[in-house]
Amino acid sequence: MWVLLLLPFVGLLWVPFFNFAEPSLFGFPFFYWYQLAWVPITALLIWLVYRSRTPDEAQ
Amino acid sequence: MSDQIEWVALSVFVFFFALVTVMGFFAARWKSGPATEQHLDEWGLGGRQFGTWITWFLVGGDFYTAYTVIAVPALVYAVGAYGFFALPYTIVVYPFVFAVMPLLWKVAHANGHVTAADVVQGTYHSRGLELAVALTGIVATMPYIALQLIGMGVVIKAMGLTGELPIIAAFIVLALYTYSSGLRAPALIAFVKDIMIYIVVLVAVVLVPWKLGGYGAVFAAAGDAFAAKGGATGLTLKPAQMLPYASLALGSALAAFMYPHTLTGIFASKSADTIRKNAILLPAYTLLLGLIALLGYMAYAAHIKVDTPNDVVPALFKALFPSWFAGFAFSAIAIGALVPAAVMSIGAANLFTRNVWKSYVNPDISHAGEAAVAKIASLVVKVGALAFILFLPTQYALDLQLLGGLWILQTFPSLVFGLFTRWFRAEALLLGWAVGIGWGSWTAWSSGLKPLATINIEGVSYVFYVGLGALILNIVVAAVATLVVGLISPRAVATARS
Numbered sequence: 001m002w003v004l005l006l007l008p009f010v011g012l013l014w015v016p017f018f019n020f021a022e023p024s025l026f027g028f029p030f031f032y033w034y035q036l037a038w039v040p041i042t043a044l045l046i047w048l049v050y051r052s053r054t055p056d057e058a059q
Numbered sequence: 060m061s062d063q064i065e066w067v068a069l070s071v072f073v074f075f076f077a078l079v080t081v082m083g084f085f086a087a088r089w090k091s092g093p094a095t096e097q098h099l100d101e102w103g104l105g106g107r108q109f110g111t112w113i114t115w116f117l118v119g120g121d122f123y124t125a126y127t128v129i130a131v132p133a134l135v136y137a138v139g140a141y142g143f144f145a146l147p148y149t150i151v152v153y154p155f156v157f158a159v160m161p162l163l164w165k166v167a168h169a170n171g172h173v174t175a176a177d178v179v180q181g182t183y184h185s186r187g188l189e190l191a192v193a194l195t196g197i198v199a200t201m202p203y204i205a206l207q208l209i210g211m212g213v214v215i216k217a218m219g220l221t222g223e224l225p226i227i228a229a230f231i232v233l234a235l236y237t238y239s240s241g242l243r244a245p246a247l248i249a250f251v252k253d254i255m256i257y258i259v260v261l262v263a264v265v266l267v268p269w270k271l272g273g274y275g276a277v278f279a280a281a282g283d284a285f286a287a288k289g290g291a292t293g294l295t296l297k298p299a300q301m302l303p304y305a306s307l308a309l310g311s312a313l314a315a316f317m318y319p320h321t322l323t324g325i326f327a328s329k330s331a332d333t334i335r336k337n338a339i340l341l342p343a344y345t346l347l348l349g350l351i352a353l354l355g356y357m358a359y360a361a362h363i364k365v366d367t368p369n370d371v372v373p374a375l376f377k378a379l380f381p382s383w384f385a386g387f388a389f390s391a392i393a394i395g396a397l398v399p400a401a402v403m404s405i406g407a408a409n410l411f412t413r414n415v416w417k418s419y420v421n422p423d424i425s426h427a428g429e430a431a432v433a434k435i436a437s438l439v440v441k442v443g444a445l446a447f448i449l450f451l452p453t454q455y456a457l458d459l460q461l462l463g464g465l466w467i468l469q470t471f472p473s474l475v476f477g478l479f480t481r482w483f484r485a486e487a488l489l490l491g492w493a494v495g496i497g498w499g500s501w502t503a504w505s506s507g508l509k510p511l512a513t514i515n516i517e518g519v520s521y522v523f524y525v526g527l528g529a530l531i532l533n534i535v536v537a538a539v540a541t542l543v544v545g546l547i548s549p550r551a552v553a554t555a556r557s
Contacts, residue, residue: 005154012147013309015301019140021294027274031295035146036349042150043342046157050335 001052008042064219065377068386072218075255075390076229079248079397083236086243097427102241102434103173103409104327111336113246117402118324118337119344120249122315123149124203125210125396128256128351133368135355139285139292141300143352147308149345152315157338160316161331162478168331174406175322175474176414182477185485186418191492192470193414196319197440199463200407203318204444205456207396207403209369212448214389217373223449229393230400234441237401238434242327245401252398255391257347263357263388264350267379271360274353281356302523303511310527314468319406320399400441408436458508462500465510465526469495469533487540495533499525 011017012035021029028036090108100107109117127145134142163178172178175196180189208226215225236244268274278294285292296304315321328334358371365374372392376385412433417424424432447456473488502512502525512525 002158005158008151008154009309012151013305015296015305019296019301027276027278029278029294031140032143035143036346038150039342039346039349042153043339046153047339049157050339
């Protein structure tokens, strides 16, 4: 599960993957809404890892 | 911008400033237990008892500073997409916080550590490494406090107040309640500050595009302006900007929680789980930051013209909001400067007390004595930052803040690696720190204090954040030196000696 924490690094630091204007969403070019979308996605991924920890890790 | 005093805005501003001042002084009694004994844990860490919500407000109020609210939209206004690196930066920081900071908290909690340098000294038993980490923290924090003053100065100027007296007055008030209440003051004020900032930003991101014809129109206006402006600006990155963008985001994220003010928030929390929950909840502020950054584009749609990009946000608020709400927004930004400035001075004071004064001047100092020294040190740090702003050109603070970011990043191996492995040697980490700081400062200096370095590999030149380059060099040097030291003096001897 801990590997989920690496996804935001891959998704946000590999810039050529999202450096586009289209498709836009609600007037936001792709470059902007894609990165903003990673905010809730990252929170969700961290929450998933948080939930999946074994009890001896939890304290 | 007009020099007319905006009386309505100013009255709202004075009201909120007075409110948080009263709160700042009353904070001394907030959540103080029956043990009223003077102890640095009480003044400098608020009693190590802050739960999830207090930590969320405190770290949020402290990491997303007033200067951010001014400077990020200013950069976005000036260059476009490139200024958005703050967004990936403040996202990828949280997986890191989740994975690493609870471990750091556990070490600090188990051993009564108050600062990063305490943790390093506890792990490696090296006075040299402890001093290196402590001094880096103090030196990197000073210009950061100065930047908060610049942020406050921008909004005070927007209300028509000129001269340096208002800033001096605000800072004296801040210094006094930090002195008397310690970390409890910014923790309590952070509630007010963050709620105000949330209100301002939510109103701005709904109302402003509505007045200007929607987000499509906002982006179109900014796109046209950049097309006319030319150069390395635009709504998306130029190919040559991609590596700088990604390396600035990653380097800044790794540096963010090496600063004394962010670590103070970590050490002050009640449990490791408090920190884990905050890694899930703090990204809410990042969403806010992304929307704040867009204010830079809204300025184009609103046809705002400013002399310096830093005036973009106040000018936009003055143009689009009624005077009372502009005053509310300016108060939010100014109070937003007080919280981080207080926590930064406390973090720097803790470092000075624990790792300079206690280690070198008075090793037998009592807990009450530590608290007394730290209180005085916090005053000295703040007066220093104020003098910086009053007597030196603003550009110096910006340049030093830039260098401070690359310096603080060089403490990363000493602080973080020890949580996972004891393989590295203290001497080697110290050498890596020195090489990283030396190469990084020299490179930044020789390129005219730009945060970017260029290297050529087989005819292709790569441009990247100098701090991240220095960190990689730092780690390589530390690893090689650890191997070399291991050959010269095997570990058993070293362990017995320490």
